[in-house]
């Protein structure tokens with residue numbers, strides 16, 4: 001079996017899909033789409049023109065991290081991404097859902113805000129995530145796209161202030177899930193795959209590193225499951 005994963009650079013949900021594929025031992029090739037054009041490129045590959053990750057698996061087209069973990073579990077039951085025991089399974093499913101609905105959007109909203117606010121940040125993004133020459137020119141051209149993608153993610157001055165205010169509470173929730181044994185065990189489960197990449201991306205923000213590192217269990221899990229992620233320069237409003 002060979003799967004094809006469609007993604008874009010820096011996307012933490014794409015890392016979620018990679019972790020799930022790796023847990024299942026499913027070999028896959030990766031199609032890296034041009035950021036900004038990715039909804040159209042997804043449509044050209046037969047997916048909805050919305051979000052990555054998207055996966056072709058055994059003739060199926062699957063889109064979204066929650067759908068991907070379930071499809072992988074159905075096609076390749078072992079090793080499991082969800083525990084068998086009903087209470088443990090419910091806890092992992094709830095943690096995965098919280099990770100996708102509440103936690104995953106936070107670094108997306110934050111980075112999109114920085115891309116709206118700062119030319120230097122768009123230049124960094126062009127160099128790091130776009131295989132195009134002339135990053136200064138790309139950074140200029142990216143300004144309207146950055147505003148569009150910020151709107152799509154409901155990213156604004158208000159969302160940024162709210163996300164920064166709630167950060168410690170969310171990271172505390174991750175520490176609690178680890179203490180309760182829902183995530184962070186020896187066997188990687190679907191909630192680990194969902195939550196660790198979000199912590200890892202938050203850790204990459206130069207503006208946030210100290211606050212994230214104050215949550216040692218969450219930080220250790222993120223660094224264990226996602227050793228590499230590019231540093232994101234400081235650009236969040238003070």
Ligand SMILES: N[C@@H](CCC(=O)N[C@@H](CS)C(=O)NCC(=O)O)C(=O)O
Pocket residue numbers: 011012013039050051052053063064065066100104108149152153
């Ligand atoms: N929550 C979904 C969505 C993932 C998502 O929003 N992916 C972003 C990249 S991090 C994307 O493709 N965004 C395109 C857009 O905002 O139009 C999932 O877990 O798969």
